[in-house]
Amino acid sequence: xxxxxxKRFSQxxxxxxxxxxxxxxxxxxxxxxxxxGYVKAGRWTPEAVVEHPNAVRQLHMEFLRAGSNVMxxxxxxxxxxxxxxxxxxINAAACDLAREVAGKGDAxxxxxxxxxxxxxxxxxxxxxKKIFRLQLEVFARKNVDFVIAEYFEHAEExxxxxxxxxxxxKPVAATMxxxxxxxxxxxxxxECAVKLVMAGASIVGVNCRFGPRISLKTMKLxxxxxxxxxxxAHLMVQSLGFHxxxxxxxxxxxxxxxxxxxxxxxxxxxxxxxxAREAYDLGVRYIGGCCGFEPYHxxxxxxxxxxxxxxxxxxxxxxxxxxxxxxxxxxxxIRARARREHWENLLPASGRPFCPSLSKPDA
Numbered sequence: 001x002x003x004x005x006x007k008r009f010s011q012x013x014x015x016x017x018x019x020x021x022x023x024x025x026x027x028x029x030x031x032x033x034x035x036x037g038y039v040k041a042g043r044w045t046p047e048a049v050v051e052h053p054n055a056v057r058q059l060h061m062e063f064l065r066a067g068s069n070v071m072x073x074x075x076x077x078x079x080x081x082x083x084x085x086x087x088x089x090i091n092a093a094a095c096d097l098a099r100e101v102a103g104k105g106d107a108x109x110x111x112x113x114x115x116x117x118x119x120x121x122x123x124x125x126x127x128x129k130k131i132f133r134l135q136l137e138v139f140a141r142k143n144v145d146f147v148i149a150e151y152f153e154h155a156e157e158x159x160x161x162x163x164x165x166x167x168x169x170k171p172v173a174a175t176m177x178x179x180x181x182x183x184x185x186x187x188x189x190x191e192c193a194v195k196l197v198m199a200g201a202s203i204v205g206v207n208c209r210f211g212p213r214i215s216l217k218t219m220k221l222x223x224x225x226x227x228x229x230x231x232x233a234h235l236m237v238q239s240l241g242f243h244x245x246x247x248x249x250x251x252x253x254x255x256x257x258x259x260x261x262x263x264x265x266x267x268x269x270x271x272x273x274x275x276a277r278e279a280y281d282l283g284v285r286y287i288g289g290c291c292g293f294e295p296y297h298x299x300x301x302x303x304x305x306x307x308x309x310x311x312x313x314x315x316x317x318x319x320x321x322x323x324x325x326x327x328x329x330x331x332x333x334i335r336a337r338a339r340r341e342h343w344e345n346l347l348p349a350s351g352r353p354f355c356p357s358l359s360k361p362d363a
Contacts, residue, residue: 013070013108013146014171014202017234017285022305025070025238025288026063027298031259033059041259043117045082046074049093056094060101062295067302067313068288071098072110072148073139079131081117091135095142110173111139113161114151125160132164139168146171150207150238153177155187155195162199173203173236173286179210180217181249189218190225197226197233205236208290209251212267212275215239219282235284239275241267241292246358252291254361264350266292270343272300280305 016023029046033039038048038055049056056074064071073094078087091111098109113135116128132149139147147165149172152158158176165172174196182188187195189206196204204226206218219237226233242265244252252258257265267275272289279287287305289297295315302313303321319325322340329335336342 012171013110013173014234017203020285022280022309023069023286024067024298024301024305025236025286026060026068026072027289027293027295028241028291029056029059029074030076031262031291032294034259043077043082045077046090046094047086049074049090049097050086053093053097057097057101059295060097061104062315063298064101064105064107065313065315066295066298067315068298069105069107070110070286070288071102071107072112073098073144075112075135076114076151077117079113079116079135081131088134088138091138092142095139095144098144099142108145110146110148111136111142111144112148112150113165114149115153115157115161119154119157123156128157129160129164132161133167136164136168139170144170146173148172149174149201151175151177151209153184155183155185155192158192159195159199162196162201166200171203172201173205174199174201175205175207175236175238177207177209177251178218179214179247179249179251180221184249188225189221190228193222193225193233194229194231197231201233203234203236203286205238205284205286207236207238208240209253210240210247211242211244211252211265212239212271212278214244214247216275216278216282219279219284223283234286235282236286236288237279237284238288238290238293241272241289241294241297243267243271246361248361248363250361250363254363255359256362257359262292264352264355267297268343268346268348269296269300270346272297273304276301276304280308 030044038052075091075094078090102109147170149161162174193204206215242262299315306312324338326338
């Protein structure tokens with residue numbers, strides 16, 4: 001067991017959310033493990049769970065120490081359409097790794113599926129549902145605590161995913177990788193949320209493709225859509241750890257910097273504290289991150305919402321609130337930064353002379 005973490009397996013995801021508890025998701029796996037040399041960019045399949053399990057285990061552990069209480073299986077794109085032979089072994093190994101780390105603290109295991117690579121070429125509902133069902137069979141065998149359908153560009157395919165995931169009898173969360181303009185068929189965020197809830201999702205929201213500010217705008221539209229339809233659901237947001245104000249409808253994948261030149265866009269920990277507070281004030285109770293979201297970003301969520309949660313994560317033992325640890329520094333001008341006002345009002349520089357402030361998306 002990790003020092004500072006308590007075990008509590010009696011409450012599932014819905015019980016936690018219905019009690020008003022803040023659930024903190026985890027963060028980036030694909031982008032982070034690519035940087036560390038364990039994942040190849042392109043199709044972004046997660047062979048690392050069998051090729052380099054220690055790397056995946058370590059990242060799970062870092063998110064757990066930082067405050068995550070959901071360990072999502074590293075199974076993004078680990079499906080029959082993307083991987084001819086290894087996909088089943090990868091799904092099983094990913095479940096085992098997530099369960100091993102979740103058992104060291106107060107965390108649940110979520111089995112995750114994502115959009116298929118075949119939907120954009122044809123709309124064969126039976127074939128696509130079969131792809132989802134094959135992954136679900138592994139999650140059911142491994143007895144994950146709940147399931148997530150994430151990273152869907154089209155509401156129709158997301159609905160199909162929810163319908164399949166409901167078959168396991170587990171709580172279902174569904175998140176779409178859309179911005180305020182809606183999905184790729186112009187279904188609005190509010191309409192997307194309604195469709196997902198009607199299909200059986202208990203938790204709905206957005207993940208990936210857009211940064212904190214845009215993701216929260218989309219969440220507001222989803223919430224308004226549900227309210228207008230007289231529907232209730234728990235809200236979930238897992239934004240990028242990058243700033244993307246110049247993104248078009250397709251999100252950060254259309255930026256010329258994607259995926260190897262995004263570092264100047266990385267959100268600071270203070271940006272993420274603001275994101276966490278604004279998400280909470282909006283009524284979102286499942287808050288995490290996606291690509292670019294490092295463990296220190298997750299710690300920022302946990303620290304910002306510590307008053308509501310009643311505790312800090314173990315990783316905060318090495319981090320002073322609003323930079324207060326700097327009051328021990330030998331340089332007086334650095335000691336002067338040990339205050340909230342400095343970091344909350346900081347406008348970070350890029351360090352690059354004549355660096356453009358925004359990009360023009362390729363698409």
